[in-house]
Amino acid sequence: MPNDAAGLARTDAEALDAHDPLRACRDEFVITDPDLCYLDGNSLGRLPKRTVDVVHRYLTQEWGSELVAGWSHWIDEAQRVGDLIGSATLGAASGQVLAIDTTSVNFYQLCDAAIRARPNCDTVVSDTANFPTDRYILEGLCARHGKRLVLIDDESGEEFVTPDMLAAHLDSRTALVTLSVVQYRSGALHDVAALTKMAHDAGALVVWDASHAVGVVDMHFDRDDVDLAVGCTYKYGNAGPGSPAWLYVNQRLQGSLRVPIQGWFAQRDQFAMGQGFDRAGGMRGFQIASPSIVGMRCIEASFGMIAQAGLPAIAAKAALGTDMMVRLHDAWLAPLGFELITPRDPARRGGHVTLRHADAKQIAVAMRELVNVIPDYREPSSIRLAMSPLATSFVEVWDGFARIRDLVATGKYRTVAVSSDRVT
Numbered sequence: 001m002p003n004d005a006a007g008l009a010r011t012d013a014e015a016l017d018a019h020d021p022l023r024a025c026r027d028e029f030v031i032t033d034p035d036l037c038y039l040d041g042n043s044l045g046r047l048p049k050r051t052v053d054v055v056h057r058y059l060t061q062e063w064g065s066e067l068v069a070g071w072s073h074w075i076d077e078a079q080r081v082g083d084l085i086g087s088a089t090l091g092a093a094s095g096q097v098l099a100i101d102t103t104s105v106n107f108y109q110l111c112d113a114a115i116r117a118r119p120n121c122d123t124v125v126s127d128t129a130n131f132p133t134d135r136y137i138l139e140g141l142c143a144r145h146g147k148r149l150v151l152i153d154d155e156s157g158e159e160f161v162t163p164d165m166l167a168a169h170l171d172s173r174t175a176l177v178t179l180s181v182v183q184y185r186s187g188a189l190h191d192v193a194a195l196t197k198m199a200h201d202a203g204a205l206v207v208w209d210a211s212h213a214v215g216v217v218d219m220h221f222d223r224d225d226v227d228l229a230v231g232c233t234y235k236y237g238n239a240g241p242g243s244p245a246w247l248y249v250n251q252r253l254q255g256s257l258r259v260p261i262q263g264w265f266a267q268r269d270q271f272a273m274g275q276g277f278d279r280a281g282g283m284r285g286f287q288i289a290s291p292s293i294v295g296m297r298c299i300e301a302s303f304g305m306i307a308q309a310g311l312p313a314i315a316a317k318a319a320l321g322t323d324m325m326v327r328l329h330d331a332w333l334a335p336l337g338f339e340l341i342t343p344r345d346p347a348r349r350g351g352h353v354t355l356r357h358a359d360a361k362q363i364a365v366a367m368r369e370l371v372n373v374i375p376d377y378r379e380p381s382s383i384r385l386a387m388s389p390l391a392t393s394f395v396e397v398w399d400g401f402a403r404i405r406d407l408v409a410t411g412k413y414r415t416v417a418v419s420s421d422r423v424t
């Protein structure tokens with residue numbers, strides 16, 4: 001198969017890199033192996049060099065020397081860093097985002113609050129392709145509150161909830177609709193504004209999980225009248241494994257919603273340490289406990305890079321990079337038994353594409369072990385490959401796809417054992 005079968009030679013990828021307005025950003029990441037094609041930034045972003053300095057400075061000049069006195073300026077960091085996440089990536093004005101806890105905890109908190117805010121409704125709507133933690137938490141919440149959980153099933157394989165599909169499941173019984181902005185497996189991007197409006201018209205609240213969108217999709221929560229949202233910071237956010245997540249509560253709901261865990265950070269006069277819970281106003285009323293300050297520093301460093309680059313430029317590069325993947329798939333990989341399950345229209349996807357193959361699990365292991373390309377594998381039979389715009393180059397994508405092609409065309413991938421690793 002010729003190397004330019006897709007109408008895209010390696011020199012075209014080099015030209016795209018040369019003209020990439022974000023090309024300087026790649027040099028701001030720690031890259032220990034220049035030969036590696038790291039196409040898994042949708043799962044864990046690379047380490048920004050500035051994070052190393054920022055964390056070192058925090059350890060030596062803040063924690064190390066200030067000791068407990070540091071809390072006088074650390075205390076409201078969840079809100080200050082939340083504002084940075086909001087302005088850089090969510091289209092959210094200040095005072096609506098907290099950087100805190102995990103996506104799962106934040107999802108539980110906001111869904112529970114939303115369900116209890118509609119006591120006369122008995123239905124929660126999500127979809128079968130939503131991220132597992134969301135579905136498991138909803139199962140538990142619905143069992144506890146005696147609600148009905150309805151999961152929409154898009155049988156087309158694209159895992160895309162259309163307005164018509166949602167309309168078929170919405171009525172006056174619906175308390176809550178919760179979906180992912182970008183589907184974790186197929187990469188399909190939902191229409192946040194349209195689906196939110198439909199749910200509002202039925203009287204329901206909406207919780208969006210934006211984990212696979214934050215830092216790569218240009219979102220506009222305030223403009224789109226989003227109610228509630230959660231997401232992580234370690235994927236396209238590049239803030240590091242297990243870095244704190246975030247939650248968004250639209251200003252208009254902050255006075256009326258109550259999260260179930262009443263921790264001390266939500267107490268109006270926190271350091272009076274008195275009897276009885278008296279909830280603080282604003283976003284502090286949604287905070288449980290102490291923020292991880294080292295985590296805050298990691299988010300500040302990496303989301304500062306996103307703010308500098310700007311979401312429009314980042315999203316434009318993601319569209320170009322995923323378009324390259326689609327074209328290389330069509331030319332090289334489809335004839336080898338691969339099938340694209342991600343939407344072909346760049347306006348309908350995020351930063352990753354997903355390819356199905358009968359031997360996907362073994363191919364994913366062989367990519368890492370034999371040809372120095374890192375994807376991730378998701379059941380069933382799916383390989384996810386991402387353009388993480390600040391760190392990934394077009395040549396990295398082109399080389400990665402050429403190596404997958406050769407690995408599968410030669411049948412070499414069959415020589416590796418399917419991994420027994422718990423993490424895929």
Ligand SMILES: Cc1ncc(COP(=O)(O)O)c(C=O)c1O
Nearest residue numbers: 102103104131133184209211232
């Ligand atoms: C869409 C989505 N939601 C939730 C989570 C869970 O995140 P956490 O482990 O931070 O709770 C993930 C993790 O990858 C995710 O992709």
